[in-house]
Amino acid sequence: MAPLLECRTLTKKYGNTLALNNVSFTLEKGRIVGLLGPNASGKTTLIKLINGLLTPTSGEVLINGMRPGIESKLSVAYLPDTMFLNDWMNVKQLINYYSDFYSNFDVDKAYDMLKRLNLDEKMRVKAMSKGTKEKVQLILTMSRDADLYCLDEPIGGVDPASRDYILSTILNNYNENGSILISTHLISDVEQILDDVLMIRFGCLYIHKTVDEIREEKHMSVDELFREVFRC
């Protein structure tokens, strides 16, 4: 059976700039994987390649054994690190939009999460604060029963209380038969929920290990290892 995600000698260049260099790894189902690295290390590039938003310079990405396409778009739920929704739409229209296109979108789950956030379904995106927009995007992403959740910096730029809300929303709502690939450089906040770590350094895959392996072999936490590897 094909792994959930497989990257084979994946390389991406922007002009002369090498963003990802010969990255190869596989990811199995039922894992929470931290995609760790400092800014500009290639995390967003890797996530965009998985979602078919970028074309690899060489190598390939396979999701359930298939290249990014209609099938993979249905099985991968993507949360970008930027605002991507139509700002004229209100929450109800967004939920209708998602349920129209994604057969694995759970409308009740989305409304349930919104209720806990005390968000009015008639509120337009443009009227929301930055934090609320991010939470709505997260709710839409996590309401899908996907095989793989690609979350790009979901806790970057939010206050600690919101971080807790975001992390609990992720943990309480993802499809447990699937996997989560969560990109961040705020290691200490996510370390306790991670099963595996993918550490990227200058576009190259530096480490791909389980959190337990790192603790046993290096005798340090993931946060400590990160600080050591990326010390300026």
Place this chain on the structure above:
Amino acid sequence: MLGKLFKHEFRTTGRYIVALLALLIVVTPLTALYLRFSTSDVIDRFTVNNFNIFQIFSVISALVYVAALVSVVTATTILLIYNIYKSMVTSQGYLTHTLPVPTSYIIISKGVVMFVWKILSVIVAFISLMIFTYILGVWNFDNIAAFIKELRKLNFFAYMPSMILMAASLIFGTIQKILMYFASFAVGHRMNGHPFLGSVIAYIAGSFILSIILAIANTIANFAFLYADSYGLADTIDIMMIPAIIISIASSVVFYIISVYMFKNKLNI
């Protein structure tokens, strides 16, 4: 899925296009009625030292009408192009291109919706002009019959096939332009860090190539005149329109293929 894409595309674009069309519909009778009033004898009574405030307002109202008329056609096009750009190659494209639908569906839905709005804006602008001139008394329903009679006298209906060719040329030309926007964005967005500039350059290059092809085709078509014993207006129209239609159809197919291929296989957002 195509039906759902149409539904959401009409909803997204309809908000501002319907507002623009509604604005024109409201402005048309208001400005025309004011102009009719300001050109009547009644307002002469308000002339003081050759100065009449109502006449100044009549110039302003005429300008407002012309601006509304022009903006409906041009702003519709600009807003629709901006919508395509925004939803295809900016951060909104993250959602567009991760929908589980074929790339061709995305292009077809956006293209058809743009075509419908463009045609509708031209129709509304024409109706508005007819209402405006009717209120001003330029024409009335009584002289339509006389007008048709006059056209018959001029043997106008013999030119009907040529008129149909002209209409076809306009329709295919519109489709070609829409697909050219897509192809320009599809090619231009790959210019690292400057997707808009890249798209503009791609559009200019495409227009340049197309104008050369059209010029060559017209030159070849004009050779037909050299061997004709006699030719009239209809022949001239046909000889100009037929190459334009053929080129529009052929280039539309090329632009469509480029757009689907690039957005599907070479996406870089």
